Amino acid sequence: MAKRTPPPRKSLQKAPTGISGFDVITAGGLPAGRPTLVCGSAGCGKSLFAAEFLMRGAVEFDEPGVLMTFEETAADIEKNVASLGFDLPRLIAQKKIVIDHVRIDRSEIEENGEYDLEGLFIRLGHAIDTIGAKRVVLDTIEALFSGLNNQAVLRSEVRRLFAWLKDRGMTTVITGERGDGTLTRQGLEEYVSDCVILLDHRVSGQISTRRLRVIKYRGTTHGTNEYPFLIDAEGISVMPITSSGMDYVVSNERISSGIPELDALLTGGGYYRGSTILLSGTAGTGKTSVAAHLAEATCRRGERCLFFSFEESPAQIIRNMRSIGINLAPHVKAGRLAFHSARPTMHGLEMHLVRMHKMIEDFKPSVVVLDPVSNLQSAGTLDDSTSMLVRLIDHLRTHQITGFFVSLTRGRDAIESTEEGLSSLVDTWLLVRDIELGGERNRALYVLKSRGMAHSNQIREFLITAQGVKLVPAYLGAAGVLTGSARLSQEAKERAEVTAVESEVARRRMTLEHRRRAVEAQIEALRAGFRAENEELSRALATEQARVDQITADRARMAANRHAGTRNGDNQSP
Amino acid sequence: MKRKTTAPKRLRPRSAKPKPNTWTLRLYVAGQTPRSLTAFANLKKLCEQHLAGRYCIEVVDLVQQPELGRVDEIVALPTLVRKLPEPVKRLIGDLSNFDRVRLGIDLIEHSLAS
Numbered sequence: 021m022a023k024r025t026p027p028p029r030k031s032l033q034k035a036p037t038g039i040s041g042f043d044v045i046t047a048g049g050l051p052a053g054r055p056t057l058v059c060g061s062a063g064c065g066k067s068l069f070a071a072e073f074l075m076r077g078a079v080e081f082d083e084p085g086v087l088m089t090f091e092e093t094a095a096d097i098e099k100n101v102a103s104l105g106f107d108l109p110r111l112i113a114q115k116k117i118v119i120d121h122v123r124i125d126r127s128e129i130e131e132n133g134e135y136d137l138e139g140l141f142i143r144l145g146h147a148i149d150t151i152g153a154k155r156v157v158l159d160t161i162e163a164l165f166s167g168l169n170n171q172a173v174l175r176s177e178v179r180r181l182f183a184w185l186k187d188r189g190m191t192t193v194i195t196g197e198r199g200d201g202t203l204t205r206q207g208l209e210e211y212v213s214d215c216v217i218l219l220d221h222r223v224s225g226q227i228s229t230r231r232l233r234v235i236k237y238r239g240t241t242h243g244t245n246e247y248p249f250l251i252d253a254e255g256i257s258v259m260p261i262t263s264s265g266m267d268y269v270v271s272n273e274r275i276s277s278g279i280p281e282l283d284a285l286l287t288g289g290g291y292y293r294g295s296t297i298l299l300s301g302t303a304g305t306g307k308t309s310v311a312a313h314l315a316e317a318t319c320r321r322g323e324r325c326l327f328f329s330f331e332e333s334p335a336q337i338i339r340n341m342r343s344i345g346i347n348l349a350p351h352v353k354a355g356r357l358a359f360h361s362a363r364p365t366m367h368g369l370e371m372h373l374v375r376m377h378k379m380i381e382d383f384k385p386s387v388v389v390l391d392p393v394s395n396l397q398s399a400g401t402l403d404d405s406t407s408m409l410v411r412l413i414d415h416l417r418t419h420q421i422t423g424f425f426v427s428l429t430r431g432r433d434a435i436e437s438t439e440e441g442l443s444s445l446v447d448t449w450l451l452v453r454d455i456e457l458g459g460e461r462n463r464a465l466y467v468l469k470s471r472g473m474a475h476s477n478q479i480r481e482f483l484i485t486a487q488g489v490k491l492v493p494a495y496l497g498a499a500g501v502l503t504g505s506a507r508l509s510q511e512a513k514e515r516a517e518v519t520a521v522e523s524e525v526a527r528r529r530m531t532l533e534h535r536r537r538a539v540e541a542q543i544e545a546l547r548a549g550f551r552a553e554n555e556e557l558s559r560a561l562a563t564e565q566a567r568v569d570q571i572t573a574d575r576a577r578m579a580a581n582r583h584a585g586t587r588n589g590d591n592q593s594p
Numbered sequence: 595m596k597r598k599t600t601a602p603k604r605l606r607p608r609s610a611k612p613k614p615n616t617w618t619l620r621l622y623v624a625g626q627t628p629r630s631l632t633a634f635a636n637l638k639k640l641c642e643q644h645l646a647g648r649y650c651i652e653v654v655d656l657v658q659q660p661e662l663g664r665v666d667e668i669v670a671l672p673t674l675v676r677k678l679p680e681p682v683k684r685l686i687g688d689l690s691n692f693d694r695v696r697l698g699i700d701l702i703e704h705s706l707a708s
Binding site for chain 1: 632663687689690691694
């Protein structure tokens with residue numbers, strides 16, 4: 021048993037980048053002590069990636085770094101990283117970062133005879149030695165190729181530079197502009213064999229999405245998908261969303277929906293924590309109100325709720341919900357409830373997903389509401405929005421976050437279906453529909469499915485009152501479901517019927533009582549007669565007995581007398 | 595030998611220069627490599643030819659003084675920097691093409707002018 025300790029595996033050493041999500045898909049970061057090529061077209065964020073790698077290395081991992089820039093000046097870079105919250109002048113003063121701007125102006129340089137790039141090596145070596153750097157960024161080394169002419173020398177020197185950096189054990193990020201049909205214009209990928217990362221900025225249907233892909237990472241496993249990423253005030257965030265597995269923990273805990281009657285319908289007191297609930301319904305059926313109830317109940321328990329709204333602004337939701345007695349404003353103030361309103365077309369679906377992920381990570385809610393999911397497809401295709409929601413659901417389940425999705429069913433669609441094909445993904449499906457009857461349009465709610473719990477099969481009438489949503493049993497009879505006034509009149513009618521039946525029952529009961537009493541009286545009379553007879557009979561019997569005894573006694577006496585006299589007794593045999 | 599055809603040409607009259615007679619040249623090399631020796635020999639030869647007595651060559655071994663690399667924007671070695679007369683001019687390589695050197699740091703113009 022003791023011998024089972026595995027031998028230390030010679031796994032690749034990795035240098036964490038600190039870029040959120042990236043270290044997850046690469047299982048630890050970039051290959052330590054080796055060069056990595058980050059390539060992509062203009063404006064894809066490769067310089068930012070490189071800069072963030074360097075800054076975070078210096079600040080978070082205590083690995084000083086050298087930024088050798090061929091394009092931007094030190095002042096430009098200072099401004100760029102300041103927007104990410106890094107104080108570059110301070111880092112430079114602390115000897116954690118060195119920025120060396122290599123300016124190559126073709127008009128100032130005349131080539132004459134043989135040369136090499138030893139000058140660059142010495143400069144870089146000097147910068148590395150000054151601060152004891154562990155990380156190096158070359159952004160963008162391809163500028164050399166446009167500044168100098170001798171391509172053969174440049175190629176061999178660049179190759180030598182990468183080998184030299186590897187020898188010195190520098191974790192290096194080299195950026196390269198994407199070329200026609202090649203990853204980089206100068207074919208730098210030929211020289212960097214350890215790790216190649218491709219950044220992409222794609223625009224489809226006027227909506228842009230940034231994506232990142234690890235093309236090559238020698239000696240280690242890595243996610244091979246295209247991962248959407250986001251550039252915001254905190255830098256780059258890569259979302260390893262597509263890697264979601266399905267091995268999540270499930271909870272038996274129930275959380276209230278905020279509507280007591282609905283909790284009762286879901287036998288056991290509400291939704292499962294960490295489950296996914298879909299509420300679908302036609303327009304104007306009060307779907308948002310149900311969602312707001314859940315949000316309010318969550319906040320009241322002291323948990324956090326994140327409300328994504330794709331149609332209404334936060335202020336609008338708060339105002340509208342106040343009108344039905346759900347006061348969300350205090351929870352927003354207390355920081356338990358956060359709204360995020362964005363039009364679906366604001367950015368691509370991937371971007372929506374990435375943003376949601378980020379907010380979920382930051383806010384750490386226990387309930388997430390999406391209202392509605394049905395119009396997300398306006399930011400992409402139906403397939404895209406379905407796949408996005410699947411990934412979101414996976415993510416929520418993995419983190420035991422209850423997801424509440426609102427879906428608008430359009431008039432022409434079958435009511436028990438969703439366009440997103442979500443029905444098979446969700447755990448609990450509530451359906452709100454409107455019922456037109458007797459010149460009224462009323463709402464009804466029922467539980468279409470709810471995995472892992474007994475749930476009512478009843479359709480409940482759904483009332484939106486000044487005190488919130490109320491569910492009352494609707495009438496389901498030969499005439500169909502009765503709601504609204506029809507239900508009220510039916511209720512009154514039934515009440516009258518009940519009263520009539522009750523009085524009839526009482527009358528019958530009285531009659532029965534009378535009859536019982538009469539019978540009892542008769543029984544009593546018969547019993548009395550019987551008693552009298554009985555007494556008489558037993559007296560007669562006693563008399564008879566006495567007489568029999570007397571006779572017997574007399575006979576005995578008589579026999580005794582005869583025996584005492586002559587032997588003329590003839591009834592005695594000798 | 596070189597494919598380059600568009601050499602920067604800044605051939606303009608230099609009458610307004612305060613001290614047109616003193617040339618300050620700095621040659622950056624990395625150690626005593628054959629190439630740096632060639633470059634120095636070539637430079638010396640040219641200067642003697644055109645600027646006899648009014649030039650000053652400073653040879654900087656970048657290995658010894660790496661901090662100067664940043665100051666003078668050195669990438670390739672050997673690099674010749676013409677500090678004076680202004681404007682600053684840079685030539686990289688072992689300076690084996692004399693005609694091009696003359697053109698590159700305006701030696702012809704100056705030798706004619708003197």
